[in-house]
Amino acid sequence: MKTKVIYKRKRNKQIFVKEGIISTLAYQPAINKIYNMDCIEGMKKIPNNSIDLIITDPPYGLNKNDVRNDTDLSLFYNVMPECDRVLKKHSFFITFFSTKFLPQLFKDNPFNYFWQIVLYCPEGRVRSPIGYTKYMSCFIFKKGNPKIIRWNKDIFIDTPGKMVEPDEGYIDHPTPKPKHFIKEILKMFSNENDLILDPFIGSGSTAVACLQLNRRFIGFEIEEKYYKLALGRIQKALGSVIKESGNGNLK
Ligand SMILES: C[S@@+](CC[C@H](N)C(=O)[O-])C[C@H]1O[C@@H](n2cnc3c(N)ncnc32)[C@H](O)[C@@H]1O
Numbered sequence: 001m002k003t004k005v006i007y008k009r010k011r012n013k014q015i016f017v018k019e020g021i022i023s024t025l026a027y028q029p030a031i032n033k034i035y036n037m038d039c040i041e042g043m044k045k046i047p048n049n050s051i052d053l054i055i056t057d058p059p060y061g062l063n064k065n066d067v068r069n070d071t072d073l074s075l076f077y078n079v080m081p082e083c084d085r086v087l088k089k090h091s092f093f094i095t096f097f098s099t100k101f102l103p104q105l106f107k108d109n110p111f112n113y114f115w116q117i118v119l120y121c122p123e124g125r126v127r128s129p130i131g132y133t134k135y136m137s138c139f140i141f142k143k144g145n146p147k148i149i150r151w152n153k154d155i156f157i158d159t160p161g162k163m164v165e166p167d168e169g170y171i172d173h174p175t176p177k178p179k180h181f182i183k184e185i186l187k188m189f190s191n192e193n194d195l196i197l198d199p200f201i202g203s204g205s206t207a208v209a210c211l212q213l214n215r216r217f218i219g220f221e222i223e224e225k226y227y228k229l230a231l232g233r234i235q236k237a238l239g240s241v242i243k244e245s246g247n248g249n250l251k
Contacts, residue, residue: 028045028046028047029042029045029046029218030218031195031216031217031218032211032216032217032218033217033218033219034201034204034207034217034218034219034220034221034227034230034231034234035218035219035220035221035227036221036222036224036227037220037222038220038222039079039082039199039200039220039222040075040078040079040082042199042220043079043082043083043086043197043199043220044082046086046197046218047086048085048086049085049086049087049088049089050086050088050195051086051087051088051091051195051196051197051218052088052091052190052191052194052195052196053087053091053092053094053186053189053190053194053195053196053197054083054086054087054091054092054093054094054095054196054197054198054199055094055095055138055182055185055186055189055196055198055206056094056095056096056197056198056199056200056206057095057096057175057177057198057200057202058075058076058079058095058096058097058199058200059075059076059200060073060076060096060097060098060101061073061076061098061100061101062098062100064174064175065174066174067174067175068222068223069222073101073104077108079199080108080109080110081110082199083110083197083199084110084111084143086197087143088143089143089144090142090143090144090145090146090147091142091143091144091146092114092140092141092142092143092146092189093111093140093141093142093143094138094139094140094141094185094189095138095139095141096136096137096138096139096177097137097139099133099137105139109141110143111141111142111143112141112142112143113139113140113141114140114141114142115139115140115154116137116138116139116140116154117137117138117140117154117155117156117184117185117188118135118136118137118138118154118155118156119135119136119137119138119156119157119158119178119181120134120135120155120156120157120158121134121135121157121158121159122134122157122159123159124158124159136177136181138181138185140189146189148188148189149187149188149189149190149191150187150188151188152184152187152188156181156184158178158181164176164177164178165178165179168233168236171203171229171233172203172229173202173203173226173229175202176202176203176205177202177205177206178205179205179206179208179209179212180209182205182206182209183209183212183213186209186210186213186215187213190215192213192214192215193214193215193216194215194216195215195216195217195218196210196215196216196217196218197217197218197219198217198218198219198220199219199220200220200221201219201220201221201226201227201230202221202226202230203226203229203230203233204219204221204229204230204231204233204234205233206219207219207230207233207234207237208233208234208237211234211237211238211241212237212241
């Protein structure tokens with residue numbers, strides 16, 4: 001498929017997003033891009049020890065409608081060795097996970113457990129296949145001995161309505177994660193310009209959070225409809241980052 005390349009300038013650096021469907025990856029993944037493909041295949045093109053931080057939200061066996069590979073944890077176990085390979089020597093691996101399968105998160109895990117950060121929603125609740133929950137948890141693992149960039153609290157409070165992103169409207173994905181929570185985590189565990197990988201980018205929240213905090217990103221999404229949704233959000237975020245930074249010259 002033909003692709004149209006839009007070049008946008010941001011704080012004197014040139015970053016780009018390609019429009020169109022990329023079904024194969026015959027080269028090393030470019031930075032600040034998401035790919036419509038299986039992350040296991042895509043990650044094979046990422047060099048060893050090249051990623052500063054992984055933050056992700058994998059399918060974790062809840063049989064959620066419309067989430068591919070969510071019937072068991074086999075994909076999660078397959079992706080972990082690749083995550084270990086591509087992460088730099090001293091870095092963090094951060095993942096959302098289900099309480100239903102919590103013990104399995106620690107089984108065959110190449111990383112060491114470090115911390116847990118929670119988004120608590122006292123006025124809301126989400127019905128999941130295992131019952132109601134009022135919080136979502138992010139589990140922080142480490143490879144080697146990385147340093148926290150900026151200490152912060154480990155419980156964040158939210159009062160979500162039906163929309164996780166009030167500034168964007170309804171996000172048409174079964175499990176979108178709020179970008180403001182991802183941004184808090186990025187600020188704690190990464191520096192500006194760090195390269196962040198999300199193998200399961202879904203609606204694109206990690207990519208949008210990275211753009212807004214001046215981090216670089218690579219993401220994969222197997223479903224074309226979610227890939228397109230993420231691409232749209234990235235392009236909108238790119239527009240607003242440029243507007244806010246005052247360097248809105250489009251080529
Ligand atoms: C839990 S959702 C991620 C949601 C995301 N955090 C967000 O904020 O929208 C997991 C995503 O992984 C995608 N997925 C499933 N198997 C995949 C694979 N092998 N490679 C890449 N993406 C995959 C699903 O389509 C789904 O969108």
